[in-house]
Amino acid sequence: MTRAAGVQVARGRIVLVQEQRFRLVAEGGRSLRLTLAHDAPLGTDDLRRFCEEGTPVTVAYTGEPGLTSGVAHRVVRDPSSAASQDGPAEDTPPAGRPTGLRRGQGAATSNGRRLARLRGALRDWALPRQLRGQDPLGSAAESEGSRRLRPRLEEADRVGTSICPYCAVGCAQLVYARGNDVLHVEGDPRSPINQGTLCPKGSATIGWMTSPQRLTTVRYRAPYADHWEEKPLEWAMDRIARLVKQTRDETFVRQLPDGVVVNHTLALAELGGATLDNEENYLIKKLFTALGMVQVENQARI
Numbered sequence: 523m524t525r526a527a528g529v530q531v532a533r534g535r536i537v538l539v540q541e542q543r544f545r546l547v548a549e550g551g552r553s554l555r556l557t558l559a560h561d562a563p564l565g566t567d568d569l570r571r572f573c574e575e576g577t578p579v580t581v582a583y584t585g586e587p588g589l590t591s592g593v594a595h596r597v598v599r600d601p602s603s604a605a606s607q608d609g610p611a612e613d614t615p616p617a618g619r620p621t622g623l624r625r626g627q628g629a630a631t632s633n634g635r636r637l638a639r640l641r642g643a644l645r646d647w648a649l650p651r652q653l654r655g656q657d658p659l660g661s662a663a664e665s666e667g668s669r670r671l672r673p674r675l676e677e678a679d680r681v682g683t684s685i686c687p688y689c690a691v692g693c694a695q696l697v698y699a700r701g702n703d704v705l706h707v708e709g710d711p712r713s714p715i716n717q718g719t720l721c722p723k724g725s726a727t728i729g730w731m732t733s734p735q736r737l738t739t740v741r742y743r744a745p746y747a748d749h750w751e752e753k754p755l756e757w758a759m760d761r762i763a764r765l766v767k768q769t770r771d772e773t774f775v776r777q778l779p780d781g782v783v784v785n786h787t788l789a790l791a792e793l794g795g796a797t798l799d800n801e802e803n804y805l806i807k808k809l810f811t812a813l814g815m816v817q818v819e820n821q822a823r824i
């Protein structure tokens with residue numbers, strides 16, 4: 523990446539396009555989230571085409587130094603990257619041990635490999651490059667291996683939207699997937715609530731989504747039972763509704779002994795979850811108050 527008069531230039535491939543926004547995986551594996559400037563001489567259809575064709579592009583953009591997002595003013599095909607794709611592959615490993623080795627040649631080959639490994643280690647050693655003035659957090663820290671690393675987002679073939687399940691802030695998320703496998707979850711920059719950010723808990727949503735210990739079916743433990751049973755969701759909903767009605771009917775108090783009218787039950791309580799929205803909370807409060815419940819609470823207030 524280069525920079526001139528506030529404009530930075532990055533080369534890479536576009537991996538996702540969302541309306542005016544797109545993600546560029548730049549050379550060196552850096553991933554940039556860019557918004558197309560309204561006066562840019564191309565549109566989202568062009569971005570989509572570059573993305574679908576996997577065309578290497580050069581992007582001129584402005585953004586805060588050190589951040590991985592900005593505004594793209596120009597996106598053009600990158601001819602140099604296209605040409606370099608046709609070059610011969612480097613470091614092609616030998617297909618197997620060559621036949622007809624003369625005596626002593628094996629040892630020489632093994633010494634050669636050791637020497638090559640040593641040269642590679644010296645080449646990847648960051649200290650000499652730092653002493654030569656290269657950025658210790660940038661190019662000086664790169665190794666042959668780290669240059670070959672690719673971001674997992676590059677493999678995503680679709681992206682969906684979601685809401686963080688954890689707290690009442692309700693941060694918007696983007697969920698990247700390949701087929702049915704979730705690859706990555708990050709903040710949605712279009713959200714006025716979190717503007718592309720997530721707290722550490724929200725950033726760990728992928729761990730919760732893909733955990734092998736995650737329960738995805740209804741579990742029921744009958745009274746006095748020592749084990750859990752799997753039940754259909756419909757069965758559970760019916761049972762909850764029936765027990766709420768039964769408890770309410772059995773414990774409903776119309777009047778206190780001193781004659782005060784209360785029309786309530788103290789045997790039921792409700793605790794709402796963090797991801798309920800205003801409309802859901804309104805309906806829940808209305809329903810439960812109509813049933814006579816006094817304790818109606820939400821996790822967000824605890």
Ligand code: SF4
Pocket residue numbers: 686687688689690691692693716719720721722723724725
């Ligand atoms: S990302 Fe953090 S702040 Fe945002 S909703 Fe999730 S838990 Fe709350």
